Amino acid sequence: MFSDTKLMHSNSLRRFIIIAVAVTCTILVVSYSFLLRFYLTRGLHIDSEFRLEAEARQYLDKWTITPTTPLPKTATITAYLGYEMLPSDIRAACPKEKLVPGDFMPLELDRPFYHIHTILRPDGRVVYFIFKFDKDQKPTPSSKQFFTFYFHLPIVIGVITISLIILLAAYLLKRLAHPVENLRNWAMQLEMENLEDDPPPLTYVELNQLAELFRSNLRRLNEGVIRERQFQQYASHELRTPIAILTNNLELMERLGIHEHPCFASSFARMEKTVKRMLHLTNTLLWVCGEAKTRLPDEILKLDSLISNVIEENSYLLIGKDIFLDIRMEPVVMQAPKTVVHIIFSNLIRNAFQHTTKGAVKIFLENGTCMIINDKNSENPQCEVGFGLGLQLTQQLTDHLGFSIEIIDEVDQYAVSVQFPFHQNRRESVGTSGRSSS
Template sequence: MKIRPSLRIYFFASMVVLSSAMAIGFSFLSVNYFIDGLDKGLNGVMFALSQTAKVEDGQPIEMVGFSVASRWEDMPKEIKQRFIKPTHNGVLQKRADKSSFFSMPENLFFAVYYQNEAGESRYVSRIMLEKDRPRKQITDEKPMQRLFWIALTGVTAIALFTFFLFMVMKKIAKPVESLRGWAKSLNQKNLQNTPPDFTYNELNTLATLIRSSLLSAHDSVEREQRFLSYASHELRTPISVIRSNVELLNRLSEKAPLSDKQQLTLQRIERAGLTMSDLTDTLLWLSRNEEQQSSPEPVNLADKITTLSTELNYLLIAKHVNVALNTQQDCTITTDATACHIVLTNLIRNAYQHTQAGQVHISQQGSKVTIINCSAKDDAPVAKTSTAKHASIGYGLGLQLSEKIIKRHGWVYEVNDMPGRYEVVVDFS
């Protein structure tokens, strides 16, 4: 299972890491500035001594703990062991003896080279030994204890910052959670209601945009449903007139036989009328609201498939198509009978209509229906033809409308489209 990133956790972790990095960085910077300030102060004292002290070769002098000499050879032995002879004017050199990284320095050594106003060389050094420190500065505190208190102070500061950050995020996240819950609860009934106040202006603006977008989409869907309903209702009357007149012409033709061309034309009109009748039934069903859907009732799939196959046989006239039915006669399912009838009609119609020569296999196993039509010619897959998106070439509008009905009922639907073979599987369970 893929863990999706959380904006709240990302922001919280980023702020904690950033604050910790800043605290540690500024701590090191403060220590560095503090030590640098001490070094500059000490260097200033050593410069003053180099300018005022009168020193001769071989006779270094000691002044307030500092050694001043005119030659490097006259410096104390400890200084000469730890430093090389300085050549750059005013550059302070220092060394520290310490047992560990976190412990205080035990001994400190400083050395610097200056030239006085007369151009004479002066070497100034200072040695600070642990044994020379005042006794009141010597404590029994161990380095690890000092490190513990420093770490405890830092952790406490970070914990306080994290706590206040958590409180701020909680205050900000609460309206965001409310916005998410409100957006998830939107439906046709409460979409017209004014959005609640989400505290912050940006969230209120976002809520208004969400509501406006959903209202626009809802209005579009309503207009589409009204159009489908009106168009389907209005089409039923002329379609009924066409079919009635076709039946009348068929009866009249029994008394006064029509020519072959007239009979062929009449059959085309009859087939077109049946197709339009099925299509309007599908559109009318799709234009219904969910509350208007039919209640489930028993349906014998085997009888339904056999009846529809017989009724749609006119689509195979003058075609070299072999139809094979394989059904279970004793299988009855409980489902929406109207929707099931529309789906099976459209699927069988498409299989018959778009197979010019070959075989159509219709099998039923329980609630599962499989329709396979194999063409004698290896036509290109329907999905790849540009005309299949528009008219009846390929598996057209009826199949697309059937897919919508299937999705609305949550039935299992599979399509396998290959050159010369098209397979549709529907499970009405």
């Protein structure tokens, strides 16, 4: 009942969820890793600032008691008295104006990393406390442990975390996708014959409810189709029965010779033509309503002759009107159900004749296209296409035949174009005629 064609071109829910989870987890883990590294770096800066500040406070306390206290110098912190005593690489990278007393200045050069803390002694001289970390120094066990924790461990933890989250998401998706795929397979195999069978158990209550809802909706659609078929059968009987009675009565009247009587011949001919048209119209309507399950037989017909007959049949609509007919048709031979083609053009031409009070009606047939154009004025607004069939039925008929119809509603004229995808032109002669009716 269902096809995999559209499903093949649709997005996969499994693929979408896996990609979404993987991208989300990757962004979260990578962001957290950078955030962790940022906080670690900031922590190291705060630690060095704390050590510099503690060393400077201790030096000031000693210097206040003993002014001859020497400048401190440890493995990582060295104090310098005056800007001129600073190492040359620091003076080259950092001007004196940036080293404000009381502030901390991180300075990262090509090799060493400096953290400078500037203080002002009570005697007005400036002392610079510098924390130095040299990247080229010989690694120690503690430094190796630091680099492992600072650089390698976040990457390893991030990769492991992403892998675990993806595996967990894949497991959960598998638990969810399996019953969803069972629901899909059951729905694709659902037919009118097995509509009453219970759906398979789908593990989750929501999926079971969805399957039951799907089956109940399809059951209602099936009941509607059955009612429509019954209505078509009843309508076929109710429509054909009176037409059959009229046809039999006309045949009986013909046997009695009424069609030859001068007083009744013209009336009998109109009655016979009308009954045949009703029969053709009824068959076409039932064919369209039946969704074209039984195609009407094709006939080889001359489209230009058929349109000429339709014009002649509806010429009485032009009586008493100031209308100019411009008819230009080239011979076209095509294979199609004659009854349906006749009703289509009867519908369109009658509409043009009926809704035009004055002006011109143009009917062109050339290059596989029939164009019907009629003038409009305030007295004949073009409100619909057809004599009871309407635009919708006309379009259904053209769709069934594989034709294409285009309606052009302009200010001063109304045009309908019908194109035929298959036709055989014979150009031995081209008929061009123009006539007026008044």
